[in-house]
Amino acid sequence: MCGIWAVFGSDGNVSELYHNAWKIAHRGPDSSRMENIIHFKSCCLAFHRLAIMDDVFGEQPMRVRAYPHIWLLYNGEIYNFRLLQKQFDFQYLTECDGEAIIHLYAQGGAEYAASMLDGVFAFCLLDTAAKKVFLGRDTHGVRPMFKLCREDSFLAICSEAKGILELEQADNNHKEETVPFLPGYVESYDLAPSGKVTLRQFTQFHSIERKPKWSDIPLAIQPHGEDMYANIRILFTDAVKKRLVSHRPLGCLLSGGLDSSLVAALVVKLAREADIQYPLQTYTIGVDGSSDTRAARQVAKHIGSEHHEVPFCPDEGTAILEDVIYSLESYDVNTVRPAVCMYLISRYIREQTDRVVIFSGEGSDELTQGYLYFHQQPSAKEGDEEGRRLLKDLYLYDVLRADRMTAAHGLELRVPFLDHHFTSYYLSLPAEARCPKLGIEKYLLRKAFDGTGLLPPKILWRQKEGFGEGVSSRKKSWLDSLTEFANEKVNPSSVDDTEFRCAEELFPFNPPKTKEAFYYRQIFEKRFPGHARWIPYAWLPKWDEDTSAPSGRVQTIRQGTGFTKAGRKSLEEGSSPGVAKS
Numbered sequence: 077m078c079g080i081w082a083v084f085g086s087d088g089n090v091s092e093l094y095h096n097a098w099k100i101a102h103r104g105p106d107s108s109r110m111e112n113i114i115h116f117k118s119c120c121l122a123f124h125r126l127a128i129m130d131d132v133f134g135e136q137p138m139r140v141r142a143y144p145h146i147w148l149l150y151n152g153e154i155y156n157f158r159l160l161q162k163q164f165d166f167q168y169l170t171e172c173d174g175e176a177i178i179h180l181y182a183q184g185g186a187e188y189a190a191s192m193l194d195g196v197f198a199f200c201l202l203d204t205a206a207k208k209v210f211l212g213r214d215t216h217g218v219r220p221m222f223k224l225c226r227e228d229s230f231l232a233i234c235s236e237a238k239g240i241l242e243l244e245q246a247d248n249n250h251k252e253e254t255v256p257f258l259p260g261y262v263e264s265y266d267l268a269p270s271g272k273v274t275l276r277q278f279t280q281f282h283s284i285e286r287k288p289k290w291s292d293i294p295l296a297i298q299p300h301g302e303d304m305y306a307n308i309r310i311l312f313t314d315a316v317k318k319r320l321v322s323h324r325p326l327g328c329l330l331s332g333g334l335d336s337s338l339v340a341a342l343v344v345k346l347a348r349e350a351d352i353q354y355p356l357q358t359y360t361i362g363v364d365g366s367s368d369t370r371a372a373r374q375v376a377k378h379i380g381s382e383h384h385e386v387p388f389c390p391d392e393g394t395a396i397l398e399d400v401i402y403s404l405e406s407y408d409v410n411t412v413r414p415a416v417c418m419y420l421i422s423r424y425i426r427e428q429t430d431r432v433v434i435f436s437g438e439g440s441d442e443l444t445q446g447y448l449y450f451h452q453q454p455s456a457k458e459g460d461e462e463g464r465r466l467l468k469d470l471y472l473y474d475v476l477r478a479d480r481m482t483a484a485h486g487l488e489l490r491v492p493f494l495d496h497h498f499t500s501y502y503l504s505l506p507a508e509a510r511c512p513k514l515g516i517e518k519y520l521l522r523k524a525f526d527g528t529g530l531l532p533p534k535i536l537w538r539q540k541e542g543f544g545e546g547v548s549s550r551k552k553s554w555l556d557s558l559t560e561f562a563n564e565k566v567n568p569s570s571v572d573d574t575e576f577r578c579a580e581e582l583f584p585f586n587p588p589k590t591k592e593a594f595y596y597r598q599i600f601e602k603r604f605p606g607h608a609r610w611i612p613y614a615w616l617p618k619w620d621e622d623t624s625a626p627s628g629r630v631q632t633i634r635q636g637t638g639f640t641k642a643g644r645k646s647l648e649e650g651s652s653p654g655v656a657k658s
Contacts (some may be wrong), residue, residue, distance in 0.1 A: 077124070077151075078103055078104045078123065078124060078125050078126050078136075078151045078235070078236075079100035079101065079102075079103030079124035079151065079233045079235045079236070079239075079483075080119065080122075080123060080136075080149040080150065080151050080198065080199075080200060080233070080234070080235050081096070081097040081100065081122040081123070081124075081149075081201050081232075081233070081235070081239050082119075082122065082149060082202075082231075082232065083118075083119065083120050083197060083230070083231070083240075083243070084116075084118070084209060084230070084231045084232075084265070084267065084269065084271055084272070085117045085118050085119070085227070085228070085229050085231060085233045085268075085271045085272040085273050085361045086118045086119075086230065087118070087230075088118070088339065088351040090112060090117065090118055090120040091110075091112070091120070091314025092109055093120065093243065093615070094120065094122060096234075096239050096240060096242055096243065097110070097122040097124070097234075097239055098153045098238045099236070099238045099313075100124060100235050100236050100238065100239045101124050101233060101414055102483065102485070102486060103124050103126065103151075103235055103236070103483045103486070104123065104124025104125040104126045105124075105126065105484070105486040106125050106126055107124075107125045107127070107135065108122070108123065108124045108125070109122065109123050109125070109135055109137075110122045110123075111137050111147070111217045111225045113202065113204065113271075114148065114204075114267070115204065116204065116270070116271045117268065118270060118271030119202070119267075119270070119271045120625050121136075121137040121147060121149055121200070123135070123136040123149055123646050126147055126432060126486055126487075126556045127323075127324075127535065128153070128322055128323060128324050128433060128488055129171055129172050129173055129321075129322070129323050129412055129539055129608055134170055134171070134172040134174075136148065136150070136174075136198075137149055137202075138150075138170075138172070138174065138175065138178065139167050139178075140170075140175065140178055140179075141169060142167065142182075143178055144181050145203060145205035145206075146178050146181065146182065146201065146202070146203055146204075147201070147202040147204070147205045147504040148174065148178050148199065148200075148201050148202075148630075149179055149199065149200040149201075150174045150177060150197055150198065150199035150200070150574070151197065151198050151199075151219050151220075151221075151235055152174070152195055152196045152198060152199070152214065152218075152219040153173055153195050153196055153197075153319070153321075153488075153490070154173040154174055154177070154193050154194070154195040154197065154287055155173070155177050155194045155318040155319065155321065156176075156193070156194035156195070156318075157173040157174075157175070157386070159194075159412065160179070160180065160192065161176070162175045162178070164183065173321075173325075174197075174199075175181075176193070176309065177189055177197075177199055177201065178201075179195070180192050181201055181203075181210070185214060186201060186210035186262050186264060187262045187279050187281050189212075189263050189281070190212040190281045190460050191281045191282060191289045192499075193214070193215065194288065194318070194496065195401075196214045196215050196216070196218035196219045196491075196494075197212070197213070198212070198213045198214070198219040198220060198221035198235065198257070199211070199212050199213075200221075200233050202267070204267075204452070207224065207266060207267040207268070207269075208264055208266065208267060209263065209264070209265040209267050209273055210262060210263065210264050210265075211233060211257060211262065211265075212261070212262040212263075212281070213257050213258065213260070213261060214257050214259060214260070214414065215259055215260045215283065215284060215496055216284070216439070216467070216470060216471065216474055216475065216494045216496075216499070217256075217258075217259030217260075217470065217471025218471075218479070218491060218494055219479070220233060220235050220236060220256070220471075220476070220479055220480075221233060221234070221256070221257040222235075222236065222237045222239075222240060222254050222255065222256055222257060223240075223254070223255060223257050223263075224240045224243055224244060224252065224253070224254045224255075225252070225273075225275065226243075226244075226245055226252045227252060228245075228272075229268075229272035229273055229274060230243070230273070231265060231273045232254075232273070232353055233257070235483075236405060236480070237254045237405050237482075237604070237607070237610070238402075238405065238603075238604075240254050241254055241604070241607075242432065249460055253606075253607065254607070254611075255610075256471070256610065257470070258569065259278075259471050260280050260281060260282045260283055260284075261278060261279065261280050261281065262277075262278075262279050262281050263275065263277065263278050263279075264276050264277045264279075264546045270570055274527040276504075282496075283603030284464065284467050284468060284499060284500070284503065285464070285503060287500045287504075288496045288497060288500060295517065297397070303526040304396040304505055304509065304520075304524075305523060306395040306500075306521075306524075307501060308498075308502070308520070308521065308524035309495055309524050309525060309528070310338045311498045311501055311502075312338075312342070312492065312493075312495075312524075313342060313346070314495075314497070314498075315492040315495030315497065315498045316342040316343060316346060316379075316435075316492045316494070317342075317346050318495075319435065319490045319492055320343070320346060320347060320350060320352075322433045323597050324431075324432050324433050325354050325357075325430060325431050325432075325433070326343060326347065326352075326356060326357075326427065326431065326433050326434075326435065327356065327358065327359060327425060327431035327433070327434050327435070328340040328343050328356065328357070328358045328359070328381070328434065328436070329358075329359055329360075329421065329434060329435065329437075330358040330359060330372045330375060330381075330383075331360060331371070331372060331378065331419075331437075332360065332367070332368045332369070332370070332372035332373075332374070332535065332538070332546070333368070333371070333437070333440070333538060333540065333541065334437075334440075334446075334518060334521070334522065334531075334535065334536065334538060334540075335372075335437025335438075335440035335446070336436060336437035337372075337375045337437075337535050337536075338437070338521075338525065338530070338531065339377045339435050339437050339492055339493075340356075340358050340375065340376075340379060340381065340435065340608065341375070341378075341530045341531055342492075342530070343356055343435050344356045344380060344381055345379070345530070346380045354383065355381070355382040356381050356564075357381060357382045357383070357384060357429060357431055358372070358375075358376050358379075358381040358382070358383050358384070359383075359384045359385075359389075359421055359424070359425060360372035360373075360383075360384075360385055360386065360416050360418060360421075361385075361386040361388050361421040361424075362385075362388050362417075363387070363388050363554075364387060364388075365388075365461075366388075367478055368541070369385060369421055369444075371534075371535060371538060372385075373385070374532060374534070374535065375531065375532070375535055378531065378532050378535075384424070384428070384429070386420065386421050386424045388417060388420065388554075390422065390554055390557035390558075391557075391588055393416040393417070393420070393554065393557070393558075394557065394558065394561045396416065396419060397412070397416065397418070397595075397599065398599050399418050399419070399598075400412065400415050400416050400481075401596060401599045401600055401603070402461060402479065402599075402603050403419065403483075404476070404477060404480045404481070405480065405483040405518045405604065405610065406447065406472075406473075406476060406477070406595045406600070406610070406611055407593070407596040407599070407600035407608070407611060408473060408596075408611050408614060408615050409474050409590070409592060409593050409596060409615075410473070410614075410615040410616075411474070411476065411477050411615065412596050413554075413558065414477065415477045415480070415481050417483035417554075418477065418478065418482070419472075419481045419485075421483060422434075422481050422482045422484065422485040422487055423484075423485050425485070425487060426485040426486055426487060427485075427551060431487075432486065432487050432488055433487075433488050433490065434482060434487050434488065434489050434490065435489075435490050435491075435492065436476060436478060436489055436490070436491060437491075437493060438478045438489070438491045438493065438494065439467075439470060439474070439475070439491055439493035439494040439499075440493040440518070440521070441466075441474075441540070442463060442466035442467045442474070442493075443463065443467060443493055443499055443502055443503075443520045444463075444493075444502070444510065444517075444518045444520065445463050445511055445512065445518065446511060446518045447515050447517070447540065447542050447617065448539075448540055449518060449617035449618055449619055449620050450462070450463075450511065450512055450517055450616075451512050451515070451517065452586060452619035452620060453511060453512075453618075453619060453621065456506075456507040456508045456511045457507055459507065459510075459511045460507035460510065460511075462618055463510070464503070467499070469612075472610075472611060472612065473615050475491075475494075476530050478491065496637070498528040505520070516537065516540075517540050518540070519583060522536055558592055559590075559591075559592055562590075562591045562592035562594070562595040563591050564598075565591075565595050566591040566594050566595050566598075575594075576591055576594055579594055583597055583601075583608065584624070585608045585609060586608055586611065586613065586614055589603060589614075591622070593614070
């Protein structure tokens with residue numbers, strides 16, 4: 077996890093703008109660097125580094141002797157950089173995975189380079205010989221990038237919006253806004269001698285439906301009609317394995333749910349096979365005795381990790397809401413709620429451990445139809461369409477949360493469920509195979525790992541819980557604490573509710589429907605006024621009886637969808653509906 081920042085075409089002294097780059101210094105606590113570009117004095121590149129690979133020669137902006145006219149800023153991890161080196165005989169000068177971007181660009185251009193990368197990335201590449209600037213972002217938007225392109229031919233990019241907001245300009249008729257760069261796209265700009273830029277091309281190089289272009293697919297993969305369970309295991313195991321590459325020690329977020337447990341179990345297993353000597357750490361957060369704490373403890377014991385339990389107090393959570401929303405750059409209720417706990421656990425990891433590379437289970441619920449409302453889908457076709465929609469917009473919600481909360485404390489997050497080989501294969505399977513079965517969400521994923529011994533059956537078949545419920549005590553939910561806190565902050569008098577009743581007038585775009593949503597929106601507008609459209613809609617479940625307000629509760633699955641509670645309990649105790657082929 078690093079922070080990138082660049083400006084092109086400044087009318088004044090470009091160095092005077094550099095203070096904006098320090099607003100994202102948290103993303104790269106190890107070192108910071110700024111470069112003015114020779115012969116283009118109105119251009120500036122800045123970088124905040126979290127050193128994961130090659131802490132000696134991995135500084136950015138990156139240049140290599142063979143191509144001195146190419147300058148690279150990137151944030152991400154390229155997992156196939158060694159394979160690319162072998163395939164094309166690239167002569168790397170560093171141990172940094174991102175150097176592959178320079179060599180690929182020199183060989184075939186920016187779109188070609190982006191399409192050949194197996195990993196997560198946001199990059200800005202400057203070619204002073206061709207007088208071009210290129211921007212690119214990975215398919216799922218795991219690594220962030222915002223851009224500001226003004227009518228006066230000024231371009232600014234940054235890992236987080238806060239680093240370029242001051243550079244916006246407005247007149248009476250128009251405001252040029254900072255916007256998220258779209259995942260899966262590459263942009264090219266012409267660069268004039270003055271440093272001014274002109275947008276020339278905006279190209280989609282990949283989408284979630286398409287197979288990746290690179291060729292390092294595991295050889296054991298079979299056509300999905302033959303053994304899709306084995307293929308899921310092979311591809312997901314490979315997704316975790318390639319993400320073990322790091323010069324810094326590894327850890328895993330562990331809620332005790334299926335997704336984070338599966339990731340942690342594979343990380344520990346594969347690390348042992350790779351003869352990694354240090355103990356793998358796992359982390360959970362929750363009120364003492366919460367369901368997540370109990371389940372995570374069981375998983376940690378089963379896999380043999382060095383486990384950390386971070387105590388959670390609702391008052392501590394409400395006290396940091398303003399910091400969370402500023403780091404998050406979002407006001408979406410279902411994004412803010414779990415962000416609080418993720419912020420606290422990330423802070424603990426940074427302050428109390430030596431780990432900076434952290435694995436998590438992000439992306440699984442969207443890919444594998446893990447949310448409980450998928451039990452209510454009218455048809456497999458509609459369930460498939462909803463899952464694809466969630467994946468397409470993931471960079472605006474859960475992926476955004478995961479990136480900002482870990483980056484706020486200088487951590488790098490790795491998300492195997494959003495591996496391009498794995499997601500493209502999983503989405504290629506019949507829609508009927510991917511929807512809930514026998515009253516069990518993520519049935520296909522669970523069945524694929526059933527009988528492997530990787531996880532206890534009670535964890536493998538554990539029902540999905542909302543983040544707010546999993547960290548809470550039995551006496552009082554974290555969501556209830558949030559609601560009470562917001563009610564006290566917004567028109568605390570039961571007689572006077574004027575402010576909240578004016579919500580639609582105050583916030584005509586995405587008007588808040590609850591006082592909790594209103595409170596978050598107030599904080600957001602104070603820090604990022606006029607940028608509500610970064611969040612195009614409120615994240616809400618579909619097909620529920622009540623979809624008018626956000627929910628983080630454990631939902632009741634309607635009768636008639638398969639297993640009863642007793643039937644599910646028997647699964648958790650080890651009575652499987654069928655053992656996957658090994």
